[in-house]
Amino acid sequence: xxxxxxxxxxxxxxxxxxxxxxxxxxxxxxxxxxxxxxxxxxxxxxxxxxxxxxxxxxxxxxxxxxxxxxxxxxxxxxxxxxxxxxxxxxxxxxxxxxxxxxxxxxxxxxxxxxxxxxxxxxxxxxxxxxxxxxxxxxxxxxxxxxxxxxxxxxxxxxxxxxxxxxxxxxxxxxxxxxxxxxxxxxxxxxxxxxxxxxxxxxxxxxxxxxxxxxxxxxxxxxxxxxxxxxxxxxxxxxxxxxxxxxxxxxxxxxxxxxxxxxxxxxxxxxxxxxxxxxxxxxxxxxxxxxxxxxxxxxxxxxxxxxxxxxxxxxxxxxxxxxxxxxxxxxxxxxxxxxxxxxxxxxxxxxxxxxxxxxxxxxxxxxxxxxxxxxxxxxxxxxxxxxxxxxxxxxxxxxxxxxxxxxxxxxxxxxxxxxxxxxxxxxxxxxxxxxxxxxxxxxxxxxxxxxxxxxxxxxxxxxxxxxxxxxxxxxxxxxxxxxxxxxxxxxxxxxxx
Ligand SMILES: [Zn+2]
Numbered sequence: 291x292x293x294x295x296x297x298x299x300x301x302x303x304x305x306x307x308x309x310x311x312x313x314x315x316x317x318x319x320x321x322x323x324x325x326x327x328x329x330x331x332x333x334x335x336x337x338x339x340x341x342x343x344x345x346x347x348x349x350x351x352x353x354x355x356x357x358x359x360x361x362x363x364x365x366x367x368x369x370x371x372x373x374x375x376x377x378x379x380x381x382x383x384x385x386x387x388x389x390x391x392x393x394x395x396x397x398x399x400x401x402x403x404x405x406x407x408x409x410x411x412x413x414x415x416x417x418x419x420x421x422x423x424x425x426x427x428x429x430x431x432x433x434x435x436x437x438x439x440x441x442x443x444x445x446x447x448x449x450x451x452x453x454x455x456x457x458x459x460x461x462x463x464x465x466x467x468x469x470x471x472x473x474x475x476x477x478x479x480x481x482x483x484x485x486x487x488x489x490x491x492x493x494x495x496x497x498x499x500x501x502x503x504x505x506x507x508x509x510x511x512x513x514x515x516x517x518x519x520x521x522x523x524x525x526x527x528x529x530x531x532x533x534x535x536x537x538x539x540x541x542x543x544x545x546x547x548x549x550x551x552x553x554x555x556x557x558x559x560x561x562x563x564x565x566x567x568x569x570x571x572x573x574x575x576x577x578x579x580x581x582x583x584x585x586x587x588x589x590x591x592x593x594x595x596x597x598x599x600x601x602x603x604x605x606x607x608x609x610x611x612x613x614x615x616x617x618x619x620x621x622x623x624x625x626x627x628x629x630x631x632x633x634x635x636x637x638x639x640x641x642x643x644x645x646x647x648x649x650x651x652x653x654x655x656x657x658x659x660x661x662x663x664x665x666x667x668x669x670x671x672x673x674x675x676x677x678x679x680x681x682x683x684x685x686x687x688x689x690x691x692x693x694x695x696x697x698x699x700x701x702x703x704x705x706x707x708x709x710x711x712x713x714x715x716x717x718x719x720x721x722x723x724x725x726x727x728x729x730x731x732x733x734x735x736x737x738x739x740x741x742x743x744x745x746x747x748x749x750x751x752x753x754x755x756x757x758x759x760x761x762x763x764x765x766x767x768x769x770x771x772x773x774x775x776x777x778x779x780x781x782x783x784x785x786x
Contacts, residue, residue, distance in 0.1 A: 291342045293363075296334065300366060301608045303331040305567050312565035312574045314384060316551055317558035322384035328370075328377045335370035340450065343367050355607075358759065362613040365462040369712060372446050379439045386431055388557055392423035401427055406560045406578070409510035414497070421507035421701075429703040436706035440681060443711070444674070456674040459713045463615065464761065470716060471671060473776035474664040478695060480777070481661060484785050485697065492654035504698045513655050519582040521642045522630075527585055528552060530639050531593050534629065538747030540597065547600045551576040552589075562588035564595035564623075569611045569757070570602045583652075586630045594626030595619050601754035614758025616714070618765060620721030622754065625728055631656075634738045653783060658696060660722065660779060665695035666708065667715045673705075674713070681706075723774050724762045726782045731770050 306327045314322040333339065343364040350357040373380070390401035394416070399407050401424060408420045444455045452458035460467050490500050496517050497508055528550065535542045542548060547570050555578075562577040575596040579585050598619050602611045629635040631652035636642040669691045673684050688705035732740040732749070740746040753765070763774045780786040 291339070291346065293346065293360075296339075296343075296363065297608050299331060299334055300363070301612065303327065303334060303370070304612055305572075306330075308565045308567045312567065312576065314388070315559040315561075315563060315565075316574070316576050317555035320385070320388055320557065322381050322388075324381055325377050328374045331370075332374065335367060335374040337371070337450075340364070340367050340371050355610075355759070358614075359607055359609040361462075361464070362609040366609075366613050368450065368458070368462055371450070372443050372711075375446055376439045376442050379435050379442070383432060383435045383439070386435070390427050390431060392420065392427060394420060394423060400556065402560055403556070405510060408507065409514040409584070410516075411511065412516075414499070414505070414508060414511075417511060418505055418507040425701050425703045428707050433703070433706050436709075437681060440673075440706060440709070444681075454675050456671060456713075459674070463713070463716075465713070465716060467671060467713070467716070470719060470776065471668065474667055474719060476777050477779060478661060478664045480780055481657060481783075481785055485657065485661065488657050488783075488785070489654045492651050496651070501697050506696075506698050506700055509658070509696075509698070512658070513584065515583050515651055515655070518648055518651060521636070521640060521644075521648060522583045522586050523640075524579060524585070526640060527579065527589060530586065531589055533639060534590075534626075534635070534741055535593075535597065537742040537744075538750065539744035540747060540751075545600055547571045547573050548596055549574045552579060554578065562592045564592040564599070566595070566599040566612065569599040570604055573599045583630065587627055590630050591623045591627035594623035597626070597750075598622040598754045601751050602757040603755045606757050606759070610757040610759040612757075615761050616717040616758070617720040617724060617762040618758045618760070620717050621724035621728060621762065622750075624721055624725035625732075628725065628729060629741055632741075635741060638739060638742065657783060657785075660783075661695040662692065663715055663718060665691045667713075667719060669705075670709060670713060670715060673709065719776055720762050720774060723776045723778050724766055726778045727766055727770060727772055727774070 307324060310322065310324055310327060313319050328335070343360065347357070347360040347364045350360060387401055391398045392401060392404050393399075399420070404420055404424050408417050408424075411417045411420065447455040447458040450458065452461065456467065459465065486501055493500055493504060493512060496512055496515055497504075499508070532542045542550075547568070549572070551574055558576070558578045560578050565574040565576065566572075567574065573596050575589075575592050577585065577589050577592060599611075604611075629639075631649060633644045633649060636644050636648065642648070669684070669688050672687060673681070685702040685705040688708075689700050689702035692700035732746050735749070736743040736746040753769075760768070766772055766774050777786075
């Protein structure tokens with residue numbers, strides 16, 4: 291195998307795939323034509339290519355960059371091997387999702403748009419009806435495909451010689467899932483008694499209900515935090531991001547590789563995203579504005595990804611620019627996202643003097659979110675550890691774990707749709723921990739207004755320059771000498 295040719299071809303494949311992802315999810319086209327892209331590059335993902343890369347990955351000495359690169363290529367090849375086998379189902383899922391709609395009081399709302407409508411709906415009963423209608427589409431039109439896809443992924447992992455999909459992900463990504471699970475369990479147990487104290491007053495204030503009266507369908511409205519809208523005017527949205535970047539010494543308008551897409555389109559995904567078609571040369575930042583804090587939060591999150599990918603050293607090998615451990619890019623995304631709840635940033639960038647209310651509201655949302663993710667991770671460990679056949683039996687387990695963590699009756703119908711491939715939830719969990727350390731480091735070196743200090747920008751650009759060459763554990767060790775541990779979030783939330 292010619293490794294350099296394999297690398298070049300992989301980069302072309304990713305550029306095509308991310309470009310197609312951008313066009314479909316930005317609502318520029320209905321079709322999600324990934325099958326032709328896989329066809330064109332099918333030699334990358336054959337069983338033989340995977341086997342050969344597996345051998346090649348073991349050749350260079352541990353700790354060398356060549357070893358890192360080959361391990362990343364192997365992970366990419368296996369992901370592609372599974373993606374190739376499930377591409378038809380994936381394209382069909384995207385097509386159905388884009389075309390599906392729900393009916394509410396004689397009015398049609400797009401399936402994807404319905405979550406936005408739900409977050410904007412002040413009437414709790416109508417929120418419940420929107421969710422019920424959407425769950426019905428999920429269960430009947432989408433779950434059969436989700437199930438097929440998942441079973442296929444599990445089978446393929448075993449065909450490749452791994453005991454389970456879970457073992458495959460752990461081996462390829464070098465993850466100690468059990469250690470991470472112990473940390474998230476500890477976080478869950480430690481926040482058990484404070485959960486109601488932190489969340490209840492905020493629920494009362496924003497929704498007028500407590501945990502007793504809360505329904506799952508109210509959560510998008512809760513996260514939407516409509517009562518804080520006056521502090522987050524829509525006309526300051528893009529401006530505040532550009533100004534924040536400027537404070538760090540970055541001129542977004544002059545960054546040739548960055549394309550901001552904030553236009554409203556009916557079929558645009560309500561979930562904001564960043565599509566790094568070429569890192570650093572062509573990076574799309576896409577959001578569908580809903581209004582309020584959520585818009586700022588998602589723009590800054592995706593803006594963090596965008597700046598990371600746009601600032602990667604173009605001379606780095608492809609693997610370090612576009613592959614590697616996504617907990618790194620997620621940490622940069624969370625670092626920017628967190629600014630939106632930082633009193634100092636609010637005062638300096640939006641002229642908002644927070645008397646503590648915004649911070650309390652953000653803290654409550656964060657706690658709900660973090661506990662939801664720890665439960666989702668626990669569930670995915672069971673789901674992906676199961677050796678086939680037993681998938682349906684896990685719907686109740688999903689509802690049980692999520693209900694207990696968030697203290698609301700959680701719908702079992704989401705047990706297949708609420709699963710990101712390849713244990714992506716672990717990238718978020720480790721990124722939350724890494725971001726907490728990184729933010730602490732920046733505050734300590736550059737003060738509470740670090741986001742206005744070009745020297746902090748220089749530190750960040752140096753980190754971004756290195757792409758995702760290191761693991762998050764190595765990056766943190768090099769930066770501060772600390773150990774990555776999820777329970778650092780307890781301290782960050784003031785709950786230790
Ligand atoms: Zn992200």
